[in-house]
Every structure is written in structure tokens, then in C-alpha cells.
């Protein structure tokens with residue numbers, strides 16, 4: 001097989017793995033979109049808008065919520081996709097045993113110390129989620145909760161800057177529209 005064929009085969013294996021893991025989950029918005037649309041959309045922002053070709057980053061984008069939100073373990077990811085991908089996924093995974101407010105605080109604190117690869121995944125994750133929020137918010141979210149998510153995201157993104165011009169510009173336009181500047 002050519003190296004291009006190996007890369008494609010590995011990426012399809014990864015999309016399939018993420019789809020299996022998220023198969024019973026839906027997004028929280030009223031449309032109940034399949035959860036897998038989110039990790040695929042994050043990977044697509046990275047290829048299409050951020051012009052990222054680092055395959056480990058694309059794998060990590062596809063897998064970024066599997067440990068946080070499904071029964072997937074870091075060992076499983078390492079066995080199937082290698083140590084580099086495992087490392088990036090570990091960096092972008094919140095500790096779900098902590099209360100939500102503490103997880104949110106830690107995202108702000110840890111953002112500047114993240115690797116370049118993890119920062120790329122985090123920027124794309126935030127961009128996808130903020131665009132999603134602009135379209136239709138999760139059921140039960142008040143205007144205040146939506147605004148707080150924008151304000152918190154701004155603080156996380158501030159710690160991720162200097163990583164990718166295209167994504168940071170798109171995020172800044174969203175923050176400006178929301179008066180979070």
C-alpha cells in the first residue's frame with residue numbers, strides 16, 4: 001500500500017471507532033443531532049479552515065470526546081492509534097470526576113501550557129461549539145447561560161492564541177458579535 005492509502009485507512013478506522021463509541025449519544029440541542037457530527041465537524045474545521053495536515057491532530061480531533069463522554073480508555077486509544085494520538089487526546093480530556101465549575105476553571109488555567117497540537121484541537125472544538133450555540137442552544141439553556149459559555153470560551157481561547165490565524169480570526173468575529181471582547 002502507498003503511504004497515502006495507509007493514512008486514509010487509519011483515518012477511516014478512527015472515524016468508525018468514534019462513531020461506534022458515540023453511537024447512542026445525541027447533541028443537547030432540540031434537533032437531537034447525532035453526537036458524532038461534532039467530532040467529525042471539529043476534524044473538518046481543522047482540514048478545511050485551519051489547513052491542518054498533521055494526521056495525529058486529525059485523529060485526536062475525531063477521538064477528542066471519546067474518553068470524556070464514552071467508555072473509551074486512553075489505553076484503548078494508544079493500542080489502536082499510537083502514543084502521539086493518545087497524548088493529544090489526554091491533553092484535551094476534562095476530568096469528569098471534578099465538578100463542572102472546576103473543570104471549566106482548569107481549562108482556562110491549562111490552555112497556555114498545552115502542546116501546539118492540543119491547542120489546535122481545542123480551538124476547533126470551541127469554534128464548533130460556539131457556532132452550534134449561535135444556531136440552536138442546548139435544551140433548557142437560558143440566555144444568561146449561553147452568554148456565560150461565550151465569556152468562558154473567550155478566556156480559554158485567550159490562552160490558546162498564537163496557534164492558528166484562521167481559527168482565531170473566526171473565533172474573534174464570533175466574540176465581537178456577542179460583545180465578548
Ligand SMILES: Nc1nc2c(ncn2[C@@H]2O[C@H](COP(=O)(O)OP(=O)(O)O)[C@@H](OP(=O)(O)OP(=O)(O)O)[C@H]2O)c(=O)[nH]1
Pocket residue numbers: 026027028029038065068094100125129130132133136137138149
Ligand atoms: N453548543 C452545544 N454543545 C453541546 C451540544 N450537545 C452537547 N454539547 C457539549 O456540551 C459541552 C458544553 O456544555 P457544558 O454544560 O458547558 O459542559 P459540561 O457538560 O462539560 O459541564 C461541550 O462539551 P465539549 O465539546 O467537551 O467542550 P467544552 O465545552 O467542555 O470545551 C459540547 O460539545 C449542543 O447541542 N450544543
Ligand SMILES: [Mn+2]
Pocket residue numbers: 038064065125
Ligand atoms: Mn468537544
